[in-house]
Amino acid sequence: MALLEVQALTKQYGKLEVLQGINFTLEKGQVLSIIGSSGSGKTTLLRCLNFLETPNSGKILLEGMPLFDGDSAAKTTAAEIRQKRLHFGLVFQSFHLFPQYTVLQNVTLAMDLQEKERAKQEKRKPNKQKFAQNLEKAKQLLKEVGLEQKVNSYPFQLSGGQQQRVAIARALALEPDILCFDEPTSALDPELTGEVLRVIRELRNTHTTMIVVTHEMDFAYHVSDKVIFMSGGKIEEEGTPQKVFDNPQSPITKAFVQKSKL
Amino acid sequence: MFDSEFWSINWALMQGFGSTLLLFSVTLVASLPLGLLVCFGSMSNFSPLRYATRVFIWVIRGTPLMLQVMIVFYLPGLAFGMPVENRMAAVLVAFIINYAAYFSEIYRGGIEAIPKGQYEAGQVLGLTDNQIFFRIVLIQVLKRILAPLSNEVITLVKDTSLARVIAVGELIRAAQDIVAQQALIWPLFYTGIFYLVFNGLLTLAFGALEKKLDYFKG
Numbered sequence: 171m172a173l174l175e176v177q178a179l180t181k182q183y184g185k186l187e188v189l190q191g192i193n194f195t196l197e198k199g200q201v202l203s204i205i206g207s208s209g210s211g212k213t214t215l216l217r218c219l220n221f222l223e224t225p226n227s228g229k230i231l232l233e234g235m236p237l238f239d240g241d242s243a244a245k246t247t248a249a250e251i252r253q254k255r256l257h258f259g260l261v262f263q264s265f266h267l268f269p270q271y272t273v274l275q276n277v278t279l280a281m282d283l284q285e286k287e288r289a290k291q292e293k294r295k296p297n298k299q300k301f302a303q304n305l306e307k308a309k310q311l312l313k314e315v316g317l318e319q320k321v322n323s324y325p326f327q328l329s330g331g332q333q334q335r336v337a338i339a340r341a342l343a344l345e346p347d348i349l350c351f352d353e354p355t356s357a358l359d360p361e362l363t364g365e366v367l368r369v370i371r372e373l374r375n376t377h378t379t380m381i382v383v384t385h386e387m388d389f390a391y392h393v394s395d396k397v398i399f400m401s402g403g404k405i406e407e408e409g410t411p412q413k414v415f416d417n418p419q420s421p422i423t424k425a426f427v428q429k430s431k432l
Numbered sequence: 433m434f435d436s437e438f439w440s441i442n443w444a445l446m447q448g449f450g451s452t453l454l455l456f457s458v459t460l461v462a463s464l465p466l467g468l469l470v471c472f473g474s475m476s477n478f479s480p481l482r483y484a485t486r487v488f489i490w491v492i493r494g495t496p497l498m499l500q501v502m503i504v505f506y507l508p509g510l511a512f513g514m515p516v517e518n519r520m521a522a523v524l525v526a527f528i529i530n531y532a533a534y535f536s537e538i539y540r541g542g543i544e545a546i547p548k549g550q551y552e553a554g555q556v557l558g559l560t561d562n563q564i565f566f567r568i569v570l571i572q573v574l575k576r577i578l579a580p581l582s583n584e585v586i587t588l589v590k591d592t593s594l595a596r597v598i599a600v601g602e603l604i605r606a607a608q609d610i611v612a613q614q615a616l617i618w619p620l621f622y623t624g625i626f627y628l629v630f631n632g633l634l635t636l637a638f639g640a641l642e643k644k645l646d647y648f649k650g
């Protein structure tokens with residue numbers, strides 16, 4: 171069974187149909203790249219998966235279990251949405267690190283607050299040992315993204331590439347089933363994109379399931395197991411990178427691929 | 433010059449200053465958190481509450497504080513036959529409501545200036561709305577609003593002189609009594625020094641706070 175299955179997902183803003191019935195599946199450990207021109211709905215799709223937007227209809231299934239079901243009338247509580255969100259992580263185009271916290275604190279914060287929240291629900295004291303574990307885990311993750319020297323810096327002291335790597339470590343700390351990236355290198359100077367893409371490549375090698383919205387065609391070609399090309403709120407073409415880039419069927423895809431000339 | 437007259441005048445001014453200080457500090461301590469509540473009301477998704485709060489803020493900011501003090505003091509007696517015994521309490525109520533309204537607008541400006549991405553980053557990390565507000569947003573808001581907040585606090589120091597409208601003996605009233613009874617002018621200038629020193633200390637305190645929050649940008 172696929173790890174993620176999206177069925178007939180739609181999203182409208184007023185009259186504008188931004189997603190017009192999106193269907194795809196993603197296997198565990200795979201990397202899916204989503205490409206497409208500006209305004210085609212890529213960000214909206216990621217935001218729906220991360221429950222930052224509520225789709226109008228369709229289904230999102232995780233290992234066959236519905237996370238979102240447009241047909242169901244049942245109301246989801248804020249706490250349920252928080253639980254569902256944790257299946258996904260999201261790395262934003264412009265990082266959104268918390269400026270008042272150090273690099274290390276940015277990574278530990280959510281883990282620690284979750285322990286506190288859980289303790290509150292279970293009417294117990296937060297577990298000190300858990301905090302210590304969180305700290306170790308955060309240090310380990312920051313080492314993996316090459317920032318062990320920067321743990322005590324504040325975000326404003328870092329380059330864009332470093333900030334984005336912190337954001338990746340912060341998302342990984344919660345061990346999401348699927349890590350989503352929304353144009354993770356678009357806000358970076360060209361010479362800094364490499365270090366971020368390298369981290370994503372390494373994650374692929376450790377079998378992290380990822381969905382990457384990107385304009386880096388070279389990266390999409392070489393790193394993805396599967397590529398989706400979106401156009402006007404629909405999936406225009408999908409398949410292996412070779413199929414989509416080297417042998418596109420749809421004329422729109424052909425034009426797009428040619429324009430972004432590999 | 434430093435005769436007994438000087439010391440008795442000093443003593444009278446000190447007593448006036450005591451009332452000023454009491455009014456200032458109680459108003460500040462109560463209206464800072466109350467303002468946050470008012471701010472939440474004015475930003476609520478529940479539109480009746482939002483509109484009611486915004487009308488309240490409009491009325492409070494659109495009428496003179498002096499008038500509000502008089503209304504709080506005279507209304508219970510004249511409308512309900514329950515005259516207010518404690519004049520200071522009436523002044524405090526009027527001041528706290530007035531300053532809560534002003535602070536709420538400062539907070540709202542600060543909160544609305546925080547990028548949406550900060551909230552969304554918190555949300556995708558599974559944080560609760562409370563955690564996002566208190567652990568992520570609040571200190572960033574504080575950093576942004578420090579300058580308007582310090583202006584408002586200094587205005588409060590000077591506004592305390594309005595208490596005299598219902599005969600609360602704050603600093604200016606004490607000074608005026610002396611001038612009227614003893615035909616001396618220097619106590620007025622001396623009174624000015626009280627305000628200058630007090631506001632000077634507040635400015636230093638805000639400066640220190642600003643410096644303290646300088647460790648991060650954004």
Ligand SMILES: Nc1ncnc2c1ncn2[C@@H]1O[C@H](COP(=O)(O)OP(=O)(O)OP(=O)(O)O)[C@@H](O)[C@H]1O
Pocket residue numbers: 183186188206207208209210211212213214215
């Ligand atoms: N909150 C919103 N309200 C109204 N319209 C929106 C909103 N968010 C996005 N849209 C519209 O939805 C469409 C798809 O936007 P989306 O951000 O998903 O595109 P995208 O594929 O990510 O584009 P880009 O490559 O520029 O990031 C656009 O036309 C956009 O204007």
Ligand SMILES: [Mg+2]
Pocket residue numbers: 212213214352
């Ligand atoms: Mg986008």
